Amino acid sequence: EAGVVQSPRYKIIEKKQPVAFWCNPISGHNTLYWYRQNLGQGPELLIRYENEEAVDDSQLPKDRFSAERLKGVDSTLKIQPAELGDSAVYLCASSDTTETQYFGPGTRLLVL
Amino acid sequence: GEDVEQSLFLSVREGDSSVINCTYTDSSSTYLYWYKQEPGAGLQLLTYIFSNMDMKQDQRLTVLLNKKDKHLSLRIADTQTGDSAIYFCAEFSGYALNFGKGTSLLVTP
Numbered sequence: 001e002a003g004v005v006q007s008p009r010y011k012i013i014e015k016k017q018p019v020a021f022w023c024n025p026i027s028g029h030n031t032l033y034w035y036r037q038n039l040g041q042g043p044e045l046l047i048r049y050e051n052e053e054a055v056d057d058s059q060l061p062k063d064r065f066s067a068e069r070l071k072g073v074d075s076t077l078k079i080q081p082a083e084l085g086d087s088a089v090y091l092c093a094s095s096d097t098t099e100t101q102y103f104g105p106g107t108r109l110l111v112l
Numbered sequence: 113g114e115d116v117e118q119s120l121f122l123s124v125r126e127g128d129s130s131v132i133n134c135t136y137t138d139s140s141s142t143y144l145y146w147y148k149q150e151p152g153a154g155l156q157l158l159t160y161i162f163s164n165m166d167m168k169q170d171q172r173l174t175v176l177l178n179k180k181d182k183h184l185s186l187r188i189a190d191t192q193t194g195d196s197a198i199y200f201c202a203e204f205s206g207y208a209l210n211f212g213k214g215t216s217l218l219v220t221p
Contacts, residue, residue, distance in 0.1 A: 033208065040213065042211025043155070045209070048208060091155065093155075099142065100160065101157075101209060103155040103156075105153055
């Protein structure tokens with residue numbers, strides 16, 4: 001069974017530029033999560049989707065971050081414009097129940 | 113949210129047992145997890161324990177849960193160099209995982 005797929009794996013951009021990350025969850029998993037992991041820290045939730053509905057986006061910085069999951073499968077997370085402090089690993093996870101989450105390899109973002 | 117606490121670093125010799133400790137915060141957590149993260153990789157689910165259990169064993173891994181003290185531990189028997197990684201404890205709180213900062217395990221030959 002294929003795991004959670006994320007792309008790109010690495011991204012280097014200059015500050016004030018836009019960037020987008022893509023996630024394809026495990027087939028059949030209705031719940032999708034985006035986490036951000038800063039260096040030396042554990043992941044922190046940005047947004048959670050149940051099918052195509054964002055049910056928890058309280059930690060998403062809405063002035064520059066946006067996300068979508070239009071058909072309830074793939075998801076895109078966007079930052080516009082990026083700031084130096086956005087450098088981190090962006091992890092996508094999915095689950096078929098609310099308890100066990102499976103993570104993708106992450107996108108490593110470096111903002112210069 | 114409140115902090116899940118873990119010691120930051122552990123070094124063991126190959127073949128010894130490793131014990132990684134964690135203190136969590138939410139007494140209503142239904143599940144508690146251990147994830148492993150190797151350099152440049154995502155998080156790999158190692159094992160989890162339901163809150164009404166006090167122990168779970170899975171091959172070389174043993175999880176102990178003390179609900180009274182909100183303490184979780186992961187024991188790795190016969191630790192190998194391939195076990196070197198960062199280990200994250202996480203509590204399921206509401207609808208998301210609340211992670212600790214991770215324990216870096218170094219296994220030396």
